[in-house]
Amino acid sequence: MSSVAEKRFAAEAAAMLVRDGMRVGLGTGSTVAYLIAALGQSRPRATYVASSPATEAAARAVALDVVAFDELDELDLAIDGADQVAPDLWLVKGGGGAHTREKVIAASAERFVVIVDSTKLVESLRPPVPVEILAFGAGATLRRLAPATRREALSSPDGGVIVDYHGEFDDPAELSARLSSIPGVVEHGLVAAHLVAEVLVGHDGGVHQLSGRGAP
Numbered sequence: 001m002s003s004v005a006e007k008r009f010a011a012e013a014a015a016m017l018v019r020d021g022m023r024v025g026l027g028t029g030s031t032v033a034y035l036i037a038a039l040g041q042s043r044p045r046a047t048y049v050a051s052s053p054a055t056e057a058a059a060r061a062v063a064l065d066v067v068a069f070d071e072l073d074e075l076d077l078a079i080d081g082a083d084q085v086a087p088d089l090w091l092v093k094g095g096g097g098a099h100t101r102e103k104v105i106a107a108s109a110e111r112f113v114v115i116v117d118s119t120k121l122v123e124s125l126r127p128p129v130p131v132e133i134l135a136f137g138a139g140a141t142l143r144r145l146a147p148a149t150r151r152e153a154l155s156s157p158d159g160g161v162i163v164d165y166h167g168e169f170d171d172p173a174e175l176s177a178r179l180s181s182i183p184g185v186v187e188h189g190l191v192a193a194h195l196v197a198e199v200l201v202g203h204d205g206g207v208h209q210l211s212g213r214g215a216p
Helices: 003-015 030-042 053-061 099-108 138-145 172-180
Strands: 023-026 047-050 077-080 112-117 129-133 148-155 161-165 185-188 198-203 206-211
Touching: 003 030, 003 112, 003 198, 003 206, 023 030, 023 099, 030 053, 030 077, 030 112, 047 053, 077 099, 099 129, 099 185, 129 138, 129 172, 138 148, 138 161, 172 185
Parallel strands: 023 047, 023 077, 077 112, 112 198
Antiparallel strands: 129 161, 129 185, 148 161, 198 206
């Protein structure tokens, strides 16, 4: 089965979790695009927060009620994709450069659900890990992050510089702490397993659910 079909299956399963009255955070990326299309079909009376201008535009295009995150202080549900999912449900996110907003949304939700195709499941997380850094002193920060490369054509929704950390690592928690400790780093794409309630994996014409420590 193609990854496109698997993404659609996972996204449609996640759309069924959205109920009337919910406050829902929407991530960014190709799998979320299928989620938005499914929500446009089912039209639950929910309020949505978007993690990027692209997501906001897509959600508004199918008449979803999108509000600024400043209007809410918590969310009932957040749904987003991931670039890598480890067996312990640690994630790598940020292929689209919106991981800072995505992590803020995930941490603000009572339930964070990840939607992926089967190719995103890995035995252990590996580089690259996306990192957002301040434009101010970006060269100096990039040097402290070495080995890392800058994505010249991509910035975050808030104007941050997106780079990729290429160092090998065995312990995502240790790397997470180390990246966060570097002055100039805004946020990195490692997402701790305790934030993840469940992962919906599209495969073989259906969806497989992996439950995490953040499950309600």
